[in-house]
Amino acid sequence: MKLTTLLTSAAMALGLAAGAMAADKTKVGFVFVGPVGDGGWTYEHNQGRLAVEEAHGDKVETVYVENVAEGPDAERVMTQMALEGADLIFTTSFGYMDPTINVAKKFPNVRFEHATGYKTAPNVSTYSARFYEGRAVQGTIAGHMTKSNIVGYIGSFPIPEVVRGINSAYIHAKKVNPDVEFKIIWAFTWFDPAKEADAAKVLIEQGADVILQHTDSTAPQAAAQTAGNVITFGQASDMSEYGPSPRVSSIIDDWAPYYIARTQAVMDGSWESAMTWDGIGAGMVGIGEISDAVPADVKDAALAMKASLADGSYHAFTGPINKQDGSAWLADGETADDGTLAGMNFFVEGIEGDIPQ
Template sequence: MIRRTFLGTTLLGAAALAFMQPAFAQDDKVKVGFVYVGPIGDGGYTYEHDQARLKVEEHFGDKVETVYQESVPEGADAERVMTQMALSGADLIFATSFGFMDPTINTAKKFPDVKFEHATGYKRADNVGTYSARFYEGRAVLGHIAGKMTETNKIGYIASYPIPEVIRGINASYIAAKKANPDVEFNIVWAFTWFDPAKEADAAKALIEQGADVILQHTDSTAPHAAAAEAGNVIAFGQASDMAEYKPSPRVSSIIDNWAPYYIDRVQAVMDGTWESDDTWDGIGPGMVEIGEITAVPDDVKAEALEIRDRIAAGEYHPFTGPLNRQDGSEWLKEGETADDATLLGMDFYVEGLTGDIPN
């Protein structure tokens, strides 16, 4: 777990922190708010965040009260929602989408006694922590399966927004697929949405018409799976949740975001008066990223994918290991060299072999 603490470490600072953040009495109820970019029934990213919220309730029982707002647009509406949560007595607010970053910072300034946690962003304050998952680790596992399973050598990728998190995922998937199948090609469609079933379905259909028989996605609905099922002989992968309704095919595996342990830990820290502004970026090893059941693929492909998963979890393999070049052919990583987190967190380039431009 990566953690960077931005509060003082002197004894005086620690004492002041303890004074400012008293532990909750046994009969005090902690109020926790969740702000979602999509509907809780999206079957993907928001669904998993809400499942984690329910596990917080299950874990703490009547010691907590949770509230949530779904389908909140990224921008001014998010600030309004968080302001209302703070005014209604929230002690801790989880803002769960990248585009909530500035609204989180703005709201936190108005409510210094409320703790805020922002998912997938990078701006912090004394009362704002950040957290994310190393989704790219899971995408490397799925990329291997994709490379092994394609018969047309054409893989379609539905991307949401051109931010480092999404670009990392494309690169990780492509690198793994290319290692598994040197003839593989990626075709990327930018949907410019996290959740829009109609747009996602159209993107999947367009990719399938162009010859893709494998669909990867960094959008949150199951619409691409429905398109794959309708086309036949096309496979897809669950994004953020298992999307198990499409098992055993076309959904042949998935990346599952497991937020519950983190949420429980952070709520407990508020209860104990030990909450601090941290940055957390965890992956397969700590369990924040899980690989869903692998179905409807040959046994050797499944075994290889699980071996990659296990090696990543054990720290024996990094999905971004050289030799790797940037798209323009310039050297990025030498033989055996691995990418540093700073580069990954700001990734704004494709690796060699990917075609097309990253939108501005």
């Protein structure tokens, strides 16, 4: 009887100790709009999650849910994470903005970090990268390398982030090639390989020999590879498996340092609501290796553009720039302010077509 009591007491003690150890861990949740194996946007966010585990070891526990649709389903997933003890939740797509705010109100002791949005709360921060800086580099390469003078662009959704990217790529392609023309197809999805492949094929049929994308799969790379004589750029991740051609470079989103730092802030009690928007200089936007399919002089021009953006000596939106309707936007030498960029809802002069409403 005494032995049984002792064993029971020991088991209870071990259970309590294990529970205390688990309670000491900081639980970090991630809500992903696509699959972790998409090769692009969600893949890089998941790399950031893995970096949190590596950096903080047994002090953290991470959980994630992938393929979460923007809207009510996202709110359900976030709520469940909070109920299951998450201390910090990263919501990694623009369309999660309102669901994040809604759930945060219900769980004031949980910290939320929303990617690419603009709404904050005492327990909600936002973070994004200046992807448009990477588009300036891509546009420089595209303008030099197109032979047909037609650049195809696969847009995801007509939100400011995507519009900024199109404008930046066009401005910088036009600077090096006054004859360049952009053709834009809106896919109205972040991740749908079939739709993305179809969009790439249509653009190629329309004469595009350069394809840029703001969608997350590698399907446009594969379509270009099949077509031949078409170059592409990796989106969000390096997509280097398609190098040296058609993929000639890429924009790489490096979320790891931010995720590690924000998790540490929750752990040490220093977390505060903030708005972060970093670019090439801070390392949040990386430029993937420029392949040997790009001529040396074009590569040099692209790297010079990257360096000037990184050190702040050049801004991707520097006037003179007019809006699509011909009205003046930026005077010679004037640079765009962050407020205008954050809400950008217009094309620059020279881009044809309307932004869908």
